[in-house]
Amino acid sequence: MYYSMFDSTYLLVIIGMLLAGWASSRVKSTFNKYNDLETEKRIAGKDAAQLILQGAGIHNVRIEPIRGQLTDHYDPQNKVLRLSEATYASTSVAAVAVAAHECGHAVQDAQNYGFLRLRAALVPVVNIGSQAAMPLIFIGLLMQWMGLVKLGIFAFTLVLLFQIVTLPVEFDASKRALQILEGQGVFSMAELPGARKVLRAAAFTYVAAAISTALQLFRLILISRRRD
Template identity: 45%
Template sequence: MYFFDPMYFLIIAPALLLAFIAQMWLKSTYASAMKKPAPLSGAAAARHILDSAGLYDVSIEQIPGHLSDHYDPGAKVLRLSPDVYQSRSLGAVGIAAHEAGHAIQDAKHYAPLVLRNLAVPTASFGSGASWILLLLGMVFNFKFLMLAGIVLFGCVVVFQLINLPVEFDASARAKRVLVDLNIVPQDDMPAVRNMLYAAALTYVAATLQAVLTLLYYVMIYASRRD
Protein backbone atom coordinates (compact mmCIF):
# COMPACT_ATOMS: atom_id res chain seq x y z
CA MET A 1 0.00 0.00 0.00
CA TYR A 2 1.17 3.58 -0.58
CA PHE A 3 2.00 4.05 3.13
CA PHE A 4 5.16 2.02 2.54
CA ASP A 5 5.78 2.74 -1.13
CA PRO A 6 8.54 5.30 -1.81
CA MET A 7 6.99 5.91 -5.24
CA TYR A 8 3.87 7.33 -3.57
CA PHE A 9 5.87 9.93 -1.66
CA LEU A 10 7.85 10.76 -4.79
CA ILE A 11 4.61 11.40 -6.69
CA ILE A 12 3.03 13.57 -4.01
CA ALA A 13 6.28 15.39 -3.18
CA PRO A 14 5.15 18.63 -4.92
CA ALA A 15 1.96 18.65 -2.84
CA LEU A 16 3.87 17.99 0.39
CA LEU A 17 6.28 20.82 -0.38
CA LEU A 18 3.42 23.18 -1.19
CA ALA A 19 1.61 22.17 2.01
CA PHE A 20 4.72 22.87 4.07
CA ILE A 21 5.16 26.30 2.49
CA ALA A 22 1.46 27.09 2.97
CA GLN A 23 1.49 26.03 6.63
CA MET A 24 4.59 28.09 7.39
CA TRP A 25 3.14 31.10 5.59
CA LEU A 26 -0.20 30.72 7.37
CA LYS A 27 1.48 30.37 10.76
CA SER A 28 3.53 33.50 10.14
CA THR A 29 0.73 35.66 8.74
CA TYR A 30 -1.75 34.49 11.39
CA ALA A 31 0.67 35.31 14.23
CA SER A 32 1.36 38.72 12.71
CA ALA A 33 -2.32 39.57 12.10
CA MET A 34 -3.30 38.47 15.62
CA LYS A 35 -0.92 41.09 17.04
CA LYS A 36 -2.48 43.98 15.10
CA PRO A 37 -5.51 45.63 16.74
CA ALA A 38 -8.98 45.85 15.23
CA PRO A 39 -11.99 47.87 16.44
CA LEU A 40 -14.13 44.76 17.00
CA SER A 41 -13.64 41.26 18.32
CA GLY A 42 -14.03 38.36 15.91
CA ALA A 43 -17.46 37.55 17.34
CA ALA A 44 -18.63 41.17 17.11
CA ALA A 45 -17.33 41.50 13.56
CA ALA A 46 -19.09 38.30 12.51
CA ARG A 47 -22.34 39.47 14.11
CA HIS A 48 -22.09 42.82 12.33
CA ILE A 49 -21.45 41.14 8.98
CA LEU A 50 -24.29 38.64 9.41
CA ASP A 51 -26.76 41.30 10.53
CA SER A 52 -25.77 43.56 7.64
CA ALA A 53 -26.60 40.67 5.30
CA GLY A 54 -29.95 40.11 7.03
CA LEU A 55 -28.85 36.80 8.55
CA TYR A 56 -30.24 37.42 12.02
CA ASP A 57 -31.11 33.72 12.38
CA VAL A 58 -27.47 32.62 12.15
CA SER A 59 -26.06 32.32 15.65
CA ILE A 60 -22.44 32.53 16.77
CA GLU A 61 -20.87 30.13 19.25
CA GLN A 62 -17.46 29.80 20.85
CA ILE A 63 -15.93 26.34 20.56
CA PRO A 64 -12.67 24.91 21.90
CA GLY A 65 -9.61 24.40 19.72
CA HIS A 66 -7.10 26.36 17.68
CA LEU A 67 -8.25 27.49 14.23
CA SER A 68 -11.29 25.23 14.63
CA ASP A 69 -13.50 27.96 13.15
CA HIS A 70 -16.23 26.86 10.75
CA TYR A 71 -19.78 27.48 9.61
CA ASP A 72 -22.36 24.73 10.11
CA PRO A 73 -24.96 25.08 7.33
CA GLY A 74 -27.25 22.47 8.87
CA ALA A 75 -27.51 24.17 12.25
CA LYS A 76 -27.09 27.70 10.85
CA VAL A 77 -24.35 28.34 13.39
CA LEU A 78 -21.02 30.08 12.98
CA ARG A 79 -18.55 28.50 15.40
CA LEU A 80 -15.39 30.35 16.36
CA SER A 81 -12.32 29.28 18.32
CA PRO A 82 -11.58 31.20 21.56
CA ASP A 83 -8.76 33.28 20.02
CA VAL A 84 -10.93 34.38 17.13
CA TYR A 85 -14.13 34.81 19.15
CA GLN A 86 -12.59 37.02 21.81
CA SER A 87 -9.64 38.78 20.19
CA ARG A 88 -9.83 42.34 18.89
CA SER A 89 -7.26 41.77 16.18
CA LEU A 90 -7.01 41.82 12.39
CA GLY A 91 -6.45 38.08 12.41
CA ALA A 92 -9.61 37.44 14.40
CA VAL A 93 -11.89 39.64 12.30
CA GLY A 94 -10.36 38.24 9.09
CA ILE A 95 -11.11 34.65 10.03
CA ALA A 96 -14.54 35.54 11.41
CA ALA A 97 -15.38 37.39 8.20
CA HIS A 98 -14.29 34.39 6.13
CA GLU A 99 -16.63 32.08 8.06
CA ALA A 100 -19.41 34.65 7.84
CA GLY A 101 -18.79 34.57 4.10
CA HIS A 102 -19.78 30.89 4.13
CA ALA A 103 -23.02 31.79 5.89
CA ILE A 104 -23.75 34.39 3.22
CA GLN A 105 -22.99 31.80 0.52
CA ASP A 106 -25.47 29.47 2.19
CA ALA A 107 -28.17 32.13 2.34
CA LYS A 108 -27.65 33.00 -1.33
CA HIS A 109 -27.57 29.30 -2.35
CA TYR A 110 -24.13 29.72 -3.84
CA ALA A 111 -23.93 26.83 -6.31
CA PRO A 112 -20.45 25.44 -5.43
CA LEU A 113 -21.41 25.42 -1.74
CA VAL A 114 -24.64 23.55 -2.51
CA LEU A 115 -22.65 21.00 -4.51
CA ARG A 116 -20.03 20.70 -1.76
CA ASN A 117 -22.68 20.05 0.89
CA LEU A 118 -24.24 17.37 -1.31
CA ALA A 119 -20.84 15.77 -1.84
CA VAL A 120 -19.86 15.62 1.84
CA PRO A 121 -21.43 12.20 2.67
CA THR A 122 -19.96 10.49 -0.40
CA ALA A 123 -16.54 12.09 0.11
CA SER A 124 -16.48 11.14 3.80
CA PHE A 125 -17.33 7.54 2.97
CA GLY A 126 -14.91 7.47 0.06
CA SER A 127 -11.94 8.73 2.08
CA GLY A 128 -12.30 5.84 4.52
CA ALA A 129 -13.44 3.03 2.26
CA SER A 130 -11.31 3.65 -0.83
CA TRP A 131 -7.99 2.50 0.59
CA ILE A 132 -9.61 -0.61 2.11
CA LEU A 133 -10.95 -1.65 -1.29
CA LEU A 134 -7.62 -0.86 -2.92
CA LEU A 135 -5.72 -2.88 -0.34
CA LEU A 136 -8.04 -5.87 -0.69
CA GLY A 137 -7.85 -5.62 -4.46
CA MET A 138 -4.06 -5.58 -4.38
CA VAL A 139 -3.75 -8.44 -1.87
CA PHE A 140 -6.17 -10.73 -3.71
CA ASN A 141 -5.46 -9.29 -7.17
CA PHE A 142 -9.11 -8.35 -7.68
CA LYS A 143 -8.97 -5.47 -10.12
CA PHE A 144 -12.68 -4.75 -9.74
CA LEU A 145 -12.11 -3.96 -6.04
CA MET A 146 -9.22 -1.69 -6.95
CA LEU A 147 -11.36 0.06 -9.53
CA ALA A 148 -14.13 0.54 -6.97
CA GLY A 149 -11.59 2.07 -4.58
CA ILE A 150 -10.36 4.40 -7.30
CA VAL A 151 -13.90 5.53 -8.08
CA LEU A 152 -14.58 6.19 -4.40
CA PHE A 153 -11.38 8.17 -3.99
CA GLY A 154 -12.30 10.03 -7.15
CA CYS A 155 -15.30 11.34 -5.21
CA VAL A 156 -12.89 12.74 -2.63
CA VAL A 157 -10.96 14.50 -5.39
CA VAL A 158 -14.16 15.95 -6.84
CA PHE A 159 -15.08 17.23 -3.37
CA GLN A 160 -11.68 18.90 -3.02
CA LEU A 161 -12.01 20.53 -6.43
CA ILE A 162 -15.49 21.83 -5.62
CA ASN A 163 -14.24 23.11 -2.27
CA LEU A 164 -11.65 25.42 -3.84
CA PRO A 165 -14.07 27.99 -5.32
CA VAL A 166 -16.11 27.85 -2.10
CA GLU A 167 -13.11 28.84 -0.01
CA PHE A 168 -11.81 31.40 -2.50
CA ASP A 169 -15.21 33.06 -2.72
CA ALA A 170 -15.63 33.18 1.07
CA SER A 171 -12.28 34.94 1.37
CA ALA A 172 -13.18 37.38 -1.41
CA ARG A 173 -16.45 38.19 0.37
CA ALA A 174 -14.57 38.63 3.65
CA LYS A 175 -12.06 41.10 2.20
CA ARG A 176 -14.80 43.08 0.52
CA VAL A 177 -17.18 43.27 3.48
CA LEU A 178 -14.49 44.19 6.01
CA VAL A 179 -13.79 47.34 4.01
CA ASP A 180 -17.40 48.08 3.06
CA LEU A 181 -18.54 47.94 6.70
CA ASN A 182 -15.50 49.90 7.93
CA ILE A 183 -14.42 47.06 10.20
CA VAL A 184 -10.86 47.19 8.89
CA PRO A 185 -9.28 50.35 7.44
CA GLN A 186 -8.02 49.98 3.91
CA ASP A 187 -4.43 50.57 5.05
CA ASP A 188 -4.65 47.56 7.41
CA MET A 189 -6.07 45.15 4.85
CA PRO A 190 -2.72 43.75 3.61
CA ALA A 191 -2.31 41.82 6.87
CA VAL A 192 -5.76 40.27 6.43
CA ARG A 193 -5.24 39.55 2.74
CA ASN A 194 -1.91 37.80 3.33
CA MET A 195 -3.42 35.59 6.02
CA LEU A 196 -6.38 34.63 3.83
CA TYR A 197 -4.10 34.00 0.83
CA ALA A 198 -2.00 31.67 2.99
CA ALA A 199 -5.10 29.84 4.18
CA ALA A 200 -6.28 29.44 0.58
CA LEU A 201 -2.92 27.93 -0.36
CA THR A 202 -3.43 25.16 2.21
CA TYR A 203 -6.60 24.15 0.36
CA VAL A 204 -4.73 24.18 -2.94
CA ALA A 205 -2.06 21.92 -1.44
CA ALA A 206 -4.67 19.49 -0.09
CA THR A 207 -6.38 19.35 -3.47
CA LEU A 208 -3.09 18.76 -5.27
CA GLN A 209 -2.25 15.92 -2.90
CA ALA A 210 -5.64 14.31 -3.52
CA VAL A 211 -5.20 14.58 -7.31
CA LEU A 212 -1.67 13.12 -7.20
CA THR A 213 -2.81 10.33 -4.88
CA LEU A 214 -5.54 9.45 -7.36
CA LEU A 215 -2.91 9.40 -10.10
CA TYR A 216 -0.85 6.98 -8.01
CA TYR A 217 -3.86 4.70 -7.54
CA VAL A 218 -4.52 4.68 -11.28
CA MET A 219 -0.88 3.84 -11.97
CA ILE A 220 -1.04 0.90 -9.54
CA TYR A 221 -4.27 -0.30 -11.13
CA ALA A 222 -2.85 -0.04 -14.66
CA SER A 223 0.27 -2.00 -13.67
CA ARG A 224 -1.74 -4.98 -12.37
CA ARG A 225 -2.38 -7.96 -14.56
CA ASP A 226 -5.78 -9.64 -14.67
Protein backbone atom coordinates (compact mmCIF):
# COMPACT_ATOMS: atom_id res chain seq x y z
CA MET A 1 0.00 0.00 0.00
CA TYR A 2 2.82 2.38 0.89
CA TYR A 3 4.67 1.83 -2.38
CA SER A 4 1.48 2.40 -4.33
CA MET A 5 0.97 5.72 -2.57
CA PHE A 6 4.64 6.59 -3.07
CA ASP A 7 4.61 5.78 -6.78
CA SER A 8 1.43 7.74 -7.41
CA THR A 9 3.20 10.96 -6.47
CA TYR A 10 5.32 10.61 -9.61
CA LEU A 11 2.26 11.80 -11.51
CA LEU A 12 2.97 15.28 -10.17
CA VAL A 13 6.52 15.14 -11.53
CA ILE A 14 5.28 13.87 -14.90
CA ILE A 15 2.71 16.67 -15.13
CA GLY A 16 5.42 19.22 -14.35
CA MET A 17 7.77 17.74 -16.94
CA LEU A 18 5.08 17.74 -19.63
CA LEU A 19 4.16 21.35 -18.85
CA ALA A 20 7.80 22.48 -18.95
CA GLY A 21 8.39 20.55 -22.18
CA TRP A 22 5.32 22.08 -23.80
CA ALA A 23 6.38 25.60 -22.77
CA SER A 24 9.88 25.05 -24.14
CA SER A 25 8.49 23.69 -27.41
CA ARG A 26 6.11 26.62 -27.66
CA VAL A 27 8.79 29.27 -27.21
CA LYS A 28 11.05 27.59 -29.77
CA SER A 29 8.30 27.25 -32.36
CA THR A 30 7.15 30.86 -31.81
CA PHE A 31 10.71 32.15 -32.02
CA ASN A 32 11.40 30.17 -35.18
CA LYS A 33 8.19 31.44 -36.77
CA TYR A 34 9.00 35.09 -36.22
CA ASN A 35 12.71 34.55 -36.77
CA ASP A 36 11.81 34.04 -40.43
CA LEU A 37 10.00 37.38 -40.54
CA GLU A 38 12.31 40.32 -41.28
CA THR A 39 11.63 43.72 -39.73
CA GLU A 40 10.75 46.46 -42.20
CA LYS A 41 13.64 48.64 -41.01
CA ARG A 42 16.16 45.76 -41.15
CA ILE A 43 17.53 46.62 -37.70
CA ALA A 44 19.73 43.88 -36.24
CA GLY A 45 19.30 42.72 -32.65
CA LYS A 46 22.58 44.31 -31.52
CA ASP A 47 21.70 47.63 -33.19
CA ALA A 48 18.22 47.63 -31.67
CA ALA A 49 19.75 46.95 -28.26
CA GLN A 50 22.22 49.80 -28.67
CA LEU A 51 19.43 52.14 -29.75
CA ILE A 52 17.28 51.17 -26.78
CA LEU A 53 20.09 51.53 -24.23
CA GLN A 54 21.07 54.94 -25.57
CA GLY A 55 17.44 56.05 -25.55
CA ALA A 56 17.21 55.01 -21.89
CA GLY A 57 20.37 56.96 -21.06
CA ILE A 58 22.37 53.80 -20.31
CA HIS A 59 25.96 54.07 -21.53
CA ASN A 60 27.83 51.68 -19.24
CA VAL A 61 26.46 48.39 -20.63
CA ARG A 62 28.44 46.41 -23.21
CA ILE A 63 26.72 44.28 -25.86
CA GLU A 64 28.44 40.99 -26.64
CA PRO A 65 27.58 37.93 -28.76
CA ILE A 66 27.28 34.54 -27.07
CA ARG A 67 27.02 31.08 -28.61
CA GLY A 68 23.79 29.13 -28.77
CA GLN A 69 20.13 29.84 -29.41
CA LEU A 70 17.94 31.61 -26.83
CA THR A 71 20.96 31.97 -24.52
CA ASP A 72 20.39 35.73 -24.37
CA HIS A 73 20.75 37.30 -20.94
CA TYR A 74 21.72 40.45 -19.09
CA ASP A 75 24.56 40.25 -16.57
CA PRO A 76 23.90 43.00 -13.97
CA GLN A 77 27.12 42.33 -12.09
CA ASN A 78 29.39 42.98 -15.07
CA LYS A 79 26.98 45.29 -16.93
CA VAL A 80 27.01 43.12 -20.05
CA LEU A 81 24.12 42.36 -22.41
CA ARG A 82 24.85 39.03 -24.08
CA LEU A 83 22.90 38.21 -27.21
CA SER A 84 22.87 34.76 -28.78
CA GLU A 85 24.01 34.09 -32.33
CA ALA A 86 20.36 33.89 -33.37
CA THR A 87 19.74 37.39 -32.01
CA TYR A 88 22.93 39.43 -32.29
CA ALA A 89 23.14 39.94 -36.06
CA SER A 90 19.62 38.92 -37.05
CA THR A 91 17.11 41.48 -38.33
CA SER A 92 14.07 39.33 -37.59
CA VAL A 93 11.08 40.33 -35.49
CA ALA A 94 11.92 37.58 -32.98
CA ALA A 95 15.56 38.66 -32.62
CA VAL A 96 14.73 42.32 -32.04
CA ALA A 97 12.00 41.39 -29.53
CA VAL A 98 14.41 39.20 -27.53
CA ALA A 99 17.12 41.88 -27.62
CA ALA A 100 14.59 44.44 -26.38
CA HIS A 101 13.54 42.12 -23.55
CA GLU A 102 17.12 41.83 -22.32
CA CYS A 103 17.44 45.60 -22.57
CA GLY A 104 14.41 45.72 -20.29
CA HIS A 105 16.52 44.01 -17.63
CA ALA A 106 19.28 46.57 -18.12
CA VAL A 107 16.72 49.35 -17.62
CA GLN A 108 15.47 47.59 -14.47
CA ASP A 109 19.03 47.47 -13.18
CA ALA A 110 19.62 51.16 -13.92
CA GLN A 111 16.39 52.09 -12.14
CA ASN A 112 17.00 49.79 -9.14
CA TYR A 113 13.89 47.73 -9.79
CA GLY A 114 12.98 46.08 -6.49
CA PHE A 115 12.25 42.54 -7.67
CA LEU A 116 15.47 42.44 -9.69
CA ARG A 117 17.43 43.40 -6.57
CA LEU A 118 15.53 40.81 -4.51
CA ARG A 119 16.23 38.10 -7.07
CA ALA A 120 19.93 38.96 -7.10
CA ALA A 121 20.03 38.82 -3.29
CA LEU A 122 18.40 35.38 -3.32
CA VAL A 123 20.89 33.84 -5.78
CA PRO A 124 23.60 32.75 -3.26
CA VAL A 125 21.05 31.24 -0.87
CA VAL A 126 19.12 29.53 -3.65
CA ASN A 127 22.30 28.04 -5.14
CA ILE A 128 23.06 26.39 -1.81
CA GLY A 129 19.46 25.32 -1.33
CA SER A 130 19.10 23.80 -4.80
CA GLN A 131 22.25 21.72 -4.34
CA ALA A 132 21.48 20.62 -0.79
CA ALA A 133 17.72 19.98 -0.98
CA MET A 134 17.57 16.56 -2.64
CA PRO A 135 20.57 15.04 -0.80
CA LEU A 136 19.08 16.16 2.53
CA ILE A 137 15.69 14.68 1.67
CA PHE A 138 17.18 11.44 0.37
CA ILE A 139 19.42 10.91 3.40
CA GLY A 140 16.60 11.90 5.75
CA LEU A 141 14.20 9.38 4.22
CA LEU A 142 16.87 6.68 4.14
CA MET A 143 17.83 7.19 7.79
CA GLN A 144 14.30 8.03 8.95
CA TRP A 145 15.46 11.46 10.15
CA MET A 146 12.38 13.53 9.42
CA GLY A 147 14.00 16.70 10.69
CA LEU A 148 16.54 16.38 7.89
CA VAL A 149 13.76 15.78 5.38
CA LYS A 150 11.97 18.93 6.51
CA LEU A 151 15.22 20.89 6.23
CA GLY A 152 15.58 19.61 2.66
CA ILE A 153 12.01 20.61 1.85
CA PHE A 154 12.70 24.09 3.23
CA ALA A 155 15.78 24.34 1.00
CA PHE A 156 13.68 23.28 -1.99
CA THR A 157 11.07 25.90 -1.07
CA LEU A 158 13.75 28.56 -1.58
CA VAL A 159 14.05 27.42 -5.20
CA LEU A 160 10.32 27.94 -5.69
CA LEU A 161 10.53 31.34 -3.98
CA PHE A 162 13.28 32.37 -6.40
CA GLN A 163 11.18 31.31 -9.38
CA ILE A 164 8.15 33.20 -8.06
CA VAL A 165 10.24 36.36 -7.62
CA THR A 166 11.55 35.85 -11.17
CA LEU A 167 8.04 36.10 -12.64
CA PRO A 168 7.47 39.84 -12.10
CA VAL A 169 11.06 40.51 -13.22
CA GLU A 170 10.48 38.77 -16.54
CA PHE A 171 7.00 40.13 -17.16
CA ASP A 172 8.11 43.66 -16.33
CA ALA A 173 11.10 43.34 -18.68
CA SER A 174 8.79 42.30 -21.52
CA LYS A 175 6.42 45.16 -20.73
CA ARG A 176 9.30 47.63 -20.80
CA ALA A 177 10.57 46.07 -24.04
CA LEU A 178 7.26 46.59 -25.83
CA GLN A 179 6.96 50.17 -24.56
CA ILE A 180 10.50 50.92 -25.71
CA LEU A 181 9.98 49.31 -29.11
CA GLU A 182 6.81 51.32 -29.67
CA GLY A 183 8.45 54.52 -28.43
CA GLN A 184 11.54 54.10 -30.57
CA GLY A 185 9.53 53.15 -33.63
CA VAL A 186 11.65 50.05 -34.20
CA PHE A 187 8.62 47.95 -35.15
CA SER A 188 5.76 48.81 -37.43
CA MET A 189 2.23 48.37 -36.10
CA ALA A 190 1.96 45.16 -38.14
CA GLU A 191 5.07 43.71 -36.46
CA LEU A 192 4.14 44.45 -32.84
CA PRO A 193 1.68 41.52 -32.46
CA GLY A 194 4.44 39.09 -33.48
CA ALA A 195 6.83 40.64 -30.97
CA ARG A 196 4.19 40.27 -28.24
CA LYS A 197 3.73 36.59 -29.07
CA VAL A 198 7.48 35.95 -28.86
CA LEU A 199 7.75 37.70 -25.49
CA ARG A 200 4.64 36.01 -24.07
CA ALA A 201 5.86 32.58 -25.11
CA ALA A 202 9.23 33.25 -23.48
CA ALA A 203 7.58 34.51 -20.29
CA PHE A 204 5.38 31.41 -20.07
CA THR A 205 8.47 29.20 -19.74
CA TYR A 206 9.08 30.86 -16.36
CA VAL A 207 5.47 30.27 -15.33
CA ALA A 208 5.74 26.61 -16.36
CA ALA A 209 9.01 26.22 -14.44
CA ALA A 210 7.43 27.68 -11.28
CA ILE A 211 4.39 25.38 -11.58
CA SER A 212 6.64 22.36 -12.18
CA THR A 213 8.71 23.19 -9.08
CA ALA A 214 5.53 23.73 -7.02
CA LEU A 215 4.24 20.30 -8.07
CA GLN A 216 7.53 18.68 -7.13
CA LEU A 217 7.51 20.47 -3.78
CA PHE A 218 3.96 19.23 -3.16
CA ARG A 219 5.12 15.70 -3.93
CA LEU A 220 7.98 15.98 -1.43
CA ILE A 221 5.57 17.22 1.24
CA LEU A 222 3.23 14.27 0.55
CA ILE A 223 6.12 11.82 0.91
CA SER A 224 7.25 13.52 4.12
CA ARG A 225 3.77 13.34 5.65
CA ARG A 226 3.43 9.71 4.63
CA ARG A 227 6.64 8.85 6.44
CA ASP A 228 5.48 10.76 9.53
